[in-house]
Amino acid sequence: MANLSTTxxxxxxxxxxxxxxxxNKTITDVNNIMxxxxxxxxxxxxxxxxFKTSEHTSDGAMDLExxxxxxxxxxxxxxxxxxxxxxxxxxGELGTANMSASILLEQNKSFILGSVHDGISVGDTDATVxxxxxxxxxxxxxxxxxxxxxxxxxxxx
Numbered sequence: 001m002a003n004l005s006t007t008x009x010x011x012x013x014x015x016x017x018x019x020x021x022x023x024n025k026t027i028t029d030v031n032n033i034m035x036x037x038x039x040x041x042x043x044x045x046x047x048x049x050x051f052k053t054s055e056h057t058s059d060g061a062m063d064l065e066x067x068x069x070x071x072x073x074x075x076x077x078x079x080x081x082x083x084x085x086x087x088x089x090x091x092g093e094l095g096t097a098n099m100s101a102s103i104l105l106e107q108n109k110s111f112i113l114g115s116v117h118d119g120i121s122v123g124d125t126d127a128t129v130x131x132x133x134x135x136x137x138x139x140x141x142x143x144x145x146x147x148x149x150x151x152x153x154x155x156x157x
Contacts, residue, residue, distance in 0.1 A: 040148040066156040097137035
């Protein structure tokens, strides 16, 4: 087993005042990583990763209970290369996706997530705060007018 160390550094000078924030995190008991770059063709949806109860239940799936860290970075260099990440959410425990939430992933920005098991939920009734979390079933990238390049890094126990 290994430890994954991550560091986020934020530097800003505002009105002559310098601020530097450093956040270090160590994630223990990492047994496996997945690191790859994915080209998302123009105007296409591409499944980046699927989470299931076990790797053998679906082609290319990762065990959702073992996920410790996910980073998806938009490393595209073309102009107007923002994309949408669609988080496919299972409404029931260990189920298939029946809900989704989408976020914008701008060029040269990253999306970071921890656990996907009992780690997310969505709702559309009166913007009520939801504390009963379920599972993330998959992450889908949606490109726009240009090809997108995403870097994906996932650590699992």
